Amino acid sequence: MSKTFSQLFYLIGKHVDKHVKVPIYLRLTVDSQRSELSISRKVDPEKWSARTGRMRGSGIEAHRLYA
Numbered sequence: 001m002s003k004t005f006s007q008l009f010y011l012i013g014k015h016v017d018k019h020v021k022v023p024i025y026l027r028l029t030v031d032s033q034r035s036e037l038s039i040s041r042k043v044d045p046e047k048w049s050a051r052t053g054r055m056r057g058s059g060i061e062a063h064r065l066y067a
Contacts, residue, residue: 005030009053011045019044041065 006029013022021042028035043065047056055062 003031009039010050011043011048013045019046 008027008029010025010027011022012025013020021044024039024041024043026037026039028037043055047061048054049056055065
């Protein structure tokens with residue numbers, strides 16, 4: 001029997017003010033069962049790429065996020 005697994009990082013929050021950091025959430029899906037949780041990190045929405053689910057750039061802030 002084959003199992004399916006996927007992960008998605010996304011932002012939740014109102015993006016009205018582009019300079020306010022918003023929390024990053026993780027959605028895990030295993031065999032069509034979803035679970036969502038906060039990863040307790042915040043990021044500036046201007047620096048977030050929704051297409052890749054990652055922070056843009058390779059600066060210090062991006063490295064701290066993935067460390």
